[in-house]
Amino acid sequence: MSARGAMTALAEALSTQPRYRFATLPTPLTPLRIGDARVWVKRDDLTGPGMGGNKLRKLEFLVGDALERGADCLVTVGAAQSNHARLTAAVGAIAGLPTHLVLGGRPTDRPQGNQLLSELFGAHSHFPGTDDWDELEAAQDELAVVLRKQGHNPYPMPIGGSTPIGAIGFAAAYDELMSQCATRGITPAAIVHATSSGGTHAGLLVGTAARRRDGDPTPELLAISVAKTSEDLRAHAGQLAEATLTSLGLADAFAPGATVEVDGRWCGPAYAEPTPEGDRAVVHAARSGAIVLDRVYTGKAFAGLLGNLAEDRWGPAPEVVFWHTGGQPAIFAPGGCPPTGHGSGAPTVTNAR
Numbered sequence: 001m002s003a004r005g006a007m008t009a010l011a012e013a014l015s016t017q018p019r020y021r022f023a024t025l026p027t028p029l030t031p032l033r034i035g036d037a038r039v040w041v042k043r044d045d046l047t048g049p050g051m052g053g054n055k056l057r058k059l060e061f062l063v064g065d066a067l068e069r070g071a072d073c074l075v076t077v078g079a080a081q082s083n084h085a086r087l088t089a090a091v092g093a094i095a096g097l098p099t100h101l102v103l104g105g106r107p108t109d110r111p112q113g114n115q116l117l118s119e120l121f122g123a124h125s126h127f128p129g130t131d132d133w134d135e136l137e138a139a140q141d142e143l144a145v146v147l148r149k150q151g152h153n154p155y156p157m158p159i160g161g162s163t164p165i166g167a168i169g170f171a172a173a174y175d176e177l178m179s180q181c182a183t184r185g186i187t188p189a190a191i192v193h194a195t196s197s198g199g200t201h202a203g204l205l206v207g208t209a210a211r212r213r214d215g216d217p218t219p220e221l222l223a224i225s226v227a228k229t230s231e232d233l234r235a236h237a238g239q240l241a242e243a244t245l246t247s248l249g250l251a252d253a254f255a256p257g258a259t260v261e262v263d264g265r266w267c268g269p270a271y272a273e274p275t276p277e278g279d280r281a282v283v284h285a286a287r288s289g290a291i292v293l294d295r296v297y298t299g300k301a302f303a304g305l306l307g308n309l310a311e312d313r314w315g316p317a318p319e320v321v322f323w324h325t326g327g328q329p330a331i332f333a334p335g336g337c338p339p340t341g342h343g344s345g346a347p348t349v350t351n352a353r
């Protein structure tokens with residue numbers, strides 16, 4: 001066991017990173033009973049400004065880096081209802097940095113959900129008229145070139161803010177969760193969360209690796225894919241975790257072949273396409289604990305949690321953490337919420353608590 005009280009190697013490495021603090025941390029850890037399982041919901045939907053979500057944790061380190069580099073505006077890219085774009089706009093408003101968003105979909109006269117909030121926060125939204133990731137990223141690169149020609153010093157961030165610097169936010173989050181668990185005497189069998197651009201997963205992998213290096217026990221990390229194939233996501237998260245550890249000076253912590261687990265069974269046909277299991281999970285969480293999930297990320301991740309519990313993955317009466325990564329504004333976008341009305345076919349849920 002690592003010496004309690006003495007700073008861990010990870011905590012020490014994190015403390016030297018530039019960080020622009022604006023999130024409300026730590027986020028609550030709230031209990032939810034599902035059958036005989038005790039689920040601890042890590043409420044990163046409550047990270048604070050801009051209506052919260054996991055991206056704020058990455059943005060604390062990304063914007064810290066941007067400010068250190070003397071950036072005078074933020075640029076990022078995402079899907080039409082990108083939570084990351086909305087939270088970048090929020091941070092831009094807090095830090096006083098003009099923010100440019102390159103978005104999928106098409107502009108509308110009446111933006112909704114995340115787009116509405118991004119506009120409200122004063123961001124400039126650009127619509128290149130494509131939903132293709134490569135084309136969106138190319139449009140972001142072009143925009144950065146134009147901004148530089150105009151004499152600006154933009155700080156571009158990729159989809160989801162998933163760089164080694166962004167992932168540091170989730171290495172810190174892992175430590176935050178582990179100390180909450182230690183204080184309350186919780187030893188979860190697993191941490192379950194949604195994965196798409198991989199930064200959340202990578203950061204949690206870094207936290208896990210660093211803790212193992214200190215000889216401490218670690219919960220299983222189970223990432224539920226909501227985009228791409230689980231093979232791609234697994235490889236990407238592993239690489240990003242290694243790069244993050246290297247940038248923190250902990251390169252030796254990530255054992256070759258360390259398990260990087262992605263459960264790809266809950267994504268459905270594609271990113272942002274609703275699934276019946278995901279929709280049932282959204283209604284279940286809402287009616288068993290007033291936990292608001294979305295159809296794109298957390299609903300599918302919660303469906304993965306319910307599915308793995310039903311398969312007895314963690315044995316009888318397990319304790320697990322569900323990392324609620326946010327995404328609530330998407331509920332208010334067109335098609336963002338599953339049918340909820342009685343008689344709509346939505347399942348009835350009995351609160352088992």
Ligand SMILES: *Cc1c(COP(=O)(O)O)cnc(C)c1O
Binds near residue numbers: 160200298327
């Ligand atoms: C971005 C996002 C995720 C996935 O996080 P990544 O770091 O991109 O894998 C999960 N849930 C919500 C609500 C998100 O916005």
